[in-house]
Amino acid sequence: MSGAKQDPVADQPRDADRWAVYLVTDANQCAASGRSVPDTVSAAVAAGVRAIQVRAKDAHGGGFLEEVLAVADALAATPGGQDTALIVNDRIDVALAARAAGARVDGVHVGQSDLPAGRVREMLWPGAILGVSVGEPAEAAAAAPHADYLGVGPVVDTATKPDARASLGLGGVAAVCAASPLPCVAIGGIDVAATPRLRAVGAAGVAIVSGICAHPDPGAASTAYLDAWRSAKNRPPSARAEGRSMPASARPHLRLPRVLSIAGTDPTGGAGTAADLKSITAAGGYGMAVVTSLVAQNTRGVRGVHLPPIAFLNEQLAAVSDDVELDAVKTGMLATADIIAAVGAWLDAHAPAVLVVxxxxxxxxGDRLLDADAEAAMRAFCRRATVITPNTDELAVLTHQRPATTQAEAIAQARGWAQETGTAVVVKTGHLHGPSAANLWVGPHGETHRVDAPRIETTATHGTGCSLASALATRLGSGESPAEALGWATRWLSEAIANGADQRVGSGHGPVDHAHRARRLQRAADPRPWTEADAVPRQWHHPDDVAPGLTPDAAACPPAGPWTSALWRAAAPVRARIAASSFVTGLLRGTLDQESFAFYLSQDAAYLTGYARALAALAVRAPSAAQAALWASASAHCELGEAELHRTWLAAHSEPLDVRSGPITDGYVWFLIGHGLASPYVVGVAAALPCMWLYAQTGADAGAVPHDHPYGAWIATYQDPEALAATTDALGVVEDALERASALERADAARAFLTACRHEAEFFDQATRRG
Ligand SMILES: Nc1ncnc2c1ncn2[C@@H]1O[C@H](COP(=O)(O)OP(=O)(O)OP(=O)(O)O)[C@@H](O)[C@H]1O
Ligand SMILES: Cc1ncc(CO)c(N)n1
Ligand SMILES: [Mg+2]
Known part of the structure; x- marks a missing residue:
């Protein structure tokens, strides 16, 4: 029996350095150098290794289990062992058995010949780490939705794994890393000298077998690998020269990416350096700007361009690079071939890890911002980039083709460009027509990441290109993968475009609202008590005491009497906020991106489990059998019926069912359970009501949903007649309980009701706050 505590390292393995040096054990090699596997593990962990995989190719199940338990014990007894991930190779059953025996096991690593990663994930416990061995980008892509990290190899031919495939070399590892959004740990014949080079091509760590197990001093060997890992720069100075960038996924997340924009100006603040600085700030970076050209322009057009001497451009560039280390560079308007040459020369000397052109x-x-004779120079300049962000007209010029008129044509042009130059392209579809304004990342190895966004009916599109490129550079510079960075930038820009017109700037093509998201989050972060609940009087004697002056509006599920009617009126401001939120409007229109919906759904699945328990608590405390039955059957419905829809939708859309609840979900759930268990019954039922009542309202607001609506099946649950009947019954219970309650309890119940409404608003909104 293992003495190790069942206390998973859970979030720790997501640390940037978790996989730096990953020890994979081999009992034969350990034995040959006179040591047990647990002793080898202890020595490695004492030296600073923080990830261990127990591998026992030849052992039978029982022997393997013994070895895992012994390693778990060794970790429990070694300083640093608590923070070390313990992964079991191949055998899911052994990992489960070890956990059942009380050992802390954090995950499983499987190969291509084991069960498919998605199946393995279904068998694992929540929060388990899943690693998958891959040898090419296609395998990485298949494993990515299910795995937490990838083992990429073999790097060189190795004797420890006789069944291994042809070695990948540094180039092969780089290709897989570049195509993968997950941390990629290189494996297979890695010596100390190769370690920093693997880091430089994008590996998130090196997995070592014989280099540590067969070494006479495994502790010293571990130290040597760790030192070699740390000696490598986070980003490769040579990568840019090779025309390849280090994949963002493998870089540790930087605290504050320092991002330089090299672009023209717009005195009305909507495009060029002004837009870039606002976008970099909004995306979480420190923004800097070097001005290539002074442009007299506004929302209606360009009036004049003044080009400062090249020598002065060089002076600006040198002033930045002499003093500040850069994590990302974004270039915009370069105007002339001379400016392109000057910026190119500067880039030769100061290659940033990320370059967005x-x-x-x-x-x-419609005004020209680049000399006609500079197009060839721009074409060549683009090859320096990590990624270029042309609109469809610019893509056509770069590829010598006619402007694409469909997304498929634009993607085909981008593919050709990316394959030929090795530089990724973000295909922007703002200039096309149709309901979608999606962005697509098209990489040199054929990989694409599509981020959906709805086309917005607005004139506020001045500077959208500048803003997208700057936000993208910032997110890539912070260490995000292409898919993550483009996802964040697209969602943020979509919100900025949708709210741009409200700024009332200019009469032409107005600027986007770069700060809209920040303002929304600032409001969400306000720590003061929520005002709607604050407004309830200390005692509530009469329905008019709550929300005086608010005129009633119709509820899809009508109030059951004067008290619930008063609650409905008091909730009007927060109801309006929910109805206008970008999440709910996007959901009802069907324009919400799938990733946001999947996030919402997984949180809702977690929420329902908690809500079912809050309802069960109310059943226990109900004053009558009829009320107990109402709450008990609603509880059973949440636990069984609704959660099933979550599972089937997520599975059908290949989205992971992540049932870990986030802080917003947790806050709401425990608020409900707390009131359900510990507050007067009237307070508990008032708190539980908004979940039903506001959902019914959202369903009614949706109206008839077309059969091809992407979220039609989901919205139908809001309109479910059974749910409506339960809501009507619940309203009767709350009305009755309020009628009987004391004035003090009634006020508490109203506050709980309004706070729950606010929780509902936050709950919807959370899906659009990620990142
Ligand atoms: N009406 C719109 N609705 C939604 N998104 C839009 C709209 N117009 C542009 N976008 C988005 O803005 C980004 C840039 O758009 P576009 O393709 O127009 O680039 P651009 O022409 O380079 O912009 P700029 O005018 O700043 O040079 C794209 O991600 C695009 O999807
Ligand atoms: C300076 C500058 N850069 C880019 C654009 C593209 O909109 C613009 N209007 N002005
Ligand atoms: Mg543009």
Missing amino acids: DPVMVATS
């Missing part, structure tokens, strides 16, 4: 040629207004 927005090949600005023509403004939204």
Whole structure:
């Protein structure tokens, strides 16, 4: 029996350095150098290794289990062992058995010949780490939705794994890393000298077998690997020269990416350096700007361009690079071949880890921003980039083709470009027509990441290209993968475009609202008590005491009497906020991106489990059998009926069913359970009501949903007649309980009701706050 505590390292393995040096054990090699596997593990962990995989190719199940338990004990007894991930190779059953025996096991690693990663994930416990061995980008892509990290190899031919495939070399590892959004740990014949080079091509760590197990001093060997890992720069100075960037996924997340924009100006603040600085700030970076050209322009068009001497451009560039280390560079309007040459020369000397080139040629207004004879120079300049962000017209110029008129044509042009140059392309579809304004990342190895966004009916599109490229550079510079970075930038920009017109700036193509998201989050972060609940009087004697002056509006599920009617009126402001939220409007229109919906759904699954328990508590405390039955059957419905829909939708859309609840979900759930268990019954039922009542209202607001609506099946649950009947019954219970309650309890119940409404608003909104 293992003495190790069942206390998973859970979130720790997501640390940037978790996989730096990953020891994979081999009992034969340990034995040959006179040591047990647990002793080898202890020595490695004492030296600073923080990930261990127990591998026992030849052992039978029982022997393997013994070895895992012994390693778990060794970890429990070694300083640093608590923070060390313990992964079991191949055998899910052994991992489960070890956990059943009380050992802390954190996950499982499987190969291509084991069960498919998605199946393995279904068998694992929540929060388990799943690693998958891959040898090519296609395998990485298949494993990515299910795994937490990838083992990439073999790097060189190795004797420890006789069944291994042809070695990948540094280039092969780089290709898989570049195509993968997950941390990629290189494995297979890695010596100390190769370690920093693997880090430089994008590996998140090195997995070592013989280099440590067969070494006479495993502790010293571990130290040597760790030192070699740390000696490598986070980003490879040579990568840019090779025209390849280090994949963002493998870089540790930087605290504050320092991002330089090299672009023209817009005195009305909507495009160029002004837009770039706002976008970099909004995306979480420190923004800097070098001005290539002074542009007299506004929302209606360009009036004049003044180009400062090249020598002065060089002076600006040197002033930045002499003093500040850069995590990302974004270029915009470069205007002339001379400027392109000067910026190119500076980039030769100061290769940033991330270079986003927005090949600005023509403004939204139709004015030229790049000399006609500089197109060839821009084409060559683009090859320096990590990624370029042309609009469809610019993509056509770069690829010598006619402008694409469909997304498929634009993607085909981008593919050709990416394959030929090795530089990724973000295909922007703002200039096309149709309901979608999606962005797509098209990489040199054929990989694409599509981020859906709805086309917005607005004139506020001045500077959208500048803003997207700057936000993208910032998120890539912070260490995000291409898919993550483009996802964040697209969602943020979509909100900025949708709210741009409210700024009332200019009469032409107005600027986007770069700060909209920040303002929304600032409001959400306000720690003061929620005002709607604050407004309830200390005692509530009469229905008019709550929400005086608010005129009633119709509820899809009508109030059951004067008290619930008063609650409905008091909730009007927060109800309006929910109805206008970008999540709910996007959901009802069907324009919400799938990733946000999947996040919402997984939180809702977690929520329902808690809500079912809050309802069960109310059943226990109900004053009558009829009320107990109402809450008990609603509880059973949540636990069984509704959660099933979550599972089937997520599975059908290949989205992971992640039932870990986030802080917003947790806050709401425990608020409900707390009131259900510990507050007067009237307070508990008032707290539980908004979940039913506001959902019914959202369903009614949705109206008839077309059969091809992407979230039609989901919205139908809001309109479910059984749920409506339960809501009507619940309203009767709350009305009755309020009628009988004391004035003090009634006020508490109203506050709990309004606070629950606010929780509902936060709950919807959380899906659009990620990142
Ligand atoms: N009406 C719109 N609705 C939604 N998204 C839009 C709209 N117009 C542009 N976008 C988004 O803004 C980004 C840039 O758009 P676009 O393709 O127009 O680039 P651009 O022409 O380079 O912009 P700029 O005018 O700043 O140079 C894209 O991600 C696009 O999807
Ligand atoms: C300076 C500058 N860069 C880019 C654009 C593209 O909109 C613009 N209008 N102005
Ligand atoms: Mg543009």
